[in-house]
Amino acid sequence: MPGGATAVNAPSIDGDIFAVASRAGTWSRRYLKRLVAFDLLGALLAVGAALAIGPGARDMNMSYVIASAAMPLLWIGALALSRAYERRYLGVSDEEYRAVGRAVVGLLGLLAVGGLFVKAQWSRSYILTLIVLLFAFGLLARRLCRVWLERHRSEGRLMQRTVVVGRADAAAELIRNIKRSPDQGLDVVAVCTSGLDSDWNTTSSIEGVPVMGNAYDAVSAVDLCDAEVVAVTSHPELAGKGLRRLAWALEERDVELVVSTGLLDVAGPRLSLRQSTDMSLLHIERPAATRRSVFLKSLMDRTLAALLVLVLSPLFLGIALAIKLTSPGPVLFKQKRVGVGGEFFTIYKFRTMVVDAEKQLAALMQYSDGNAVQFKMKKDPRVTPIGVFLRRFSLDELPQLFNVLIGNMSLVGPRPQSQAEVEQYEPDAMRRLHVRPGMTGLWQVSGRSDLDWEQSLRLDLRYVDNWSPIVDLQILFRTFRAVITSNGAY
Known part of the structure; x- marks a missing residue:
């Protein structure tokens, strides 16, 4: 056993399958x-x-x-x-x-x-x-x-003790993903793996989780750790008959079996099984890009934007008056941004900075608190006093409702970025341009400016691959909470 782990006389996958021990949490x-x-x-x-x-x-x-x-x-x-x-x-x-x-x-x-x-x-x-x-x-x-x-x-309670089974690199990635998602309720207590770069017998843990053998020791690890779930990821020894035998052994122990497809950020509605007598295939549906879905999204965007403009018109006037009275310069800030398909459009925002803010940017780049692509600064000296308040509650974004009405933006989608930022994109990031940019999106309701570029990109790509009108409504509801708490806003 690895790293001095004690050998266990417990059944293997083909062992005593009638030694039932209900582990339902x-x-x-x-x-x-x-x-x-x-x-x-x-x-x-x-x-x-x-x-x-x-x-x-x-x-x-x-x-x-x-x-x-x-x-x-x-x-x-x-x-x-x-x-x-x-x-x-x-x-x-x-x-x-x-x-x-x-x-x-x-x-x-x-x-x-x-x-x-x-x-x-x-x-x-x-x-x-x-x-x-x-x-x-x-x-x-x-x-x-x-x-x-x-x-x-x-708080670490009501979790399901989980054994991860898979090739070392795939198991490590799955463990990291599980730790990032405590809402899934999986507490990884052991890993059964092989394929480590070094001699796996000398490795005692992966990502802080003890290694308790290879794939064939999975059931032994379940019995030893009193696990409730086995999570299987990529492993050559668990294909076909091997995985089926593991499923049989876990069924007798009332232990759940989950299998990682390796498909990152593909939502459940896009996954379905194509079954026949001899095989089962996982069908991956294309993202919702049909004309009907696009039409429904556009209709919902423009309808809600029109209603919001009517309801918030007194607030628009109040903000415009406050900006005009407290800072010299125009009320609105206009800038060219890159939209769907790489087309340029003019974005509208309430001005929150001094008039020559763009000229001062180069001198402030070294003080950026943002990520590798986007410039952000928690205490930006260019921001006006009224601008601090507007940014805190995202009120400066309200004029973009007119961008939604025009049709070059959506209520929900990846945030539109400047040409300079888009020029830094790697190939994967270019997929952000497959949908209309939005006033809010997944990364805005998941941390906003506190996220690094990789996290922001992953959330944007997840939205691009799984968007639907229902998902848009969920994000809009979450946006309200994010704006009220003002987490990550600066």
Whole structure:
């Protein structure tokens, strides 16, 4: 065994598969108890509201009483049939949210068929209120449980003990990714590997995780560490029959098996299995670049931008007046930026710096607090007093709503950069130009200027490869929180 690790007389992949030891963590049971309780409470509130809004005293009959009394149990059953309570989705997958939508549709169909058979005539307001509130409370329940789980996991609790199996370099990369994502709930306690540059028998750890043998020692490591999850990444010894035998051994031990595809930042909706009698292939769908998706994104962008301009017009006037009274020069700052496909356009912002700020830039480059490509300075002397306030809450970006209306920007996307910054791009970074630049994006809601260039680029590329109208809405909601807290803004 590596690095003085003690040899263990435990079953290998082909060993005693009947030595069952249930390792299912208590976190999933605690999570489920809370989730079911929230769902029941939500169903009761929805039923109460539906009865109050729907039938009046004259129309109230036994069909309403029976349906309302059965509704909490029917709702729990609909959620269960829609796989809303499957352990593999709890706390980590968007499938948990999509299951609520499936349950609502199923329950609506059940009410329609049931009402037809018993000849019940329920009021539209009763049905509409019930369905809308069940859907809203179902989503809220899962969000509350996620917050509870993420809070515990950020403190190192309610984690799943995990054994990583794979070639040394791939295992090290997977361990780093797992450590960067504590919300996944994986606590790597051992690694089974081979293919190290040096003699692997002399290596005791990878990324601070003890090495406990090669791929064939995976089940022994699971038994020794009382692990709940085995994460497999690239390994020549775990292909075909080897991986299948490992899956059988872990199944008997109630241990979860997850396999890393090696496809970085490809979202679940783009992945699907193409199965036949002899093989299973992983199908990678192209990013959402169909005409329909692009049209929907453009329509949503311009509609929301128009509404925001109307609602925020008094704020626009107030900011413009404050800039004019406190600093000589124009209210708006204009600059050429690189947009989709490398085309240039003029970006609009409220001016937050002195008029000759561009001329002073060269002298300040050595004091940059930004990343390798973007110049940022936490205490930039060129920023005006009113500019400090505007930048802190990103109010200087508001005029870009007109860029969205014109069509050369989107509400969500990679931030538009100058020609000088684009000229420093490596080939991978050029993919940022495949979509319209945005007022906000993944890196803005994930740390803003506190991120280095590699982190910012990875988040932008992840957005380019996985964007959709739903993803845009999620980022917009997260943007509001990021702006309020002003983290990473300077």
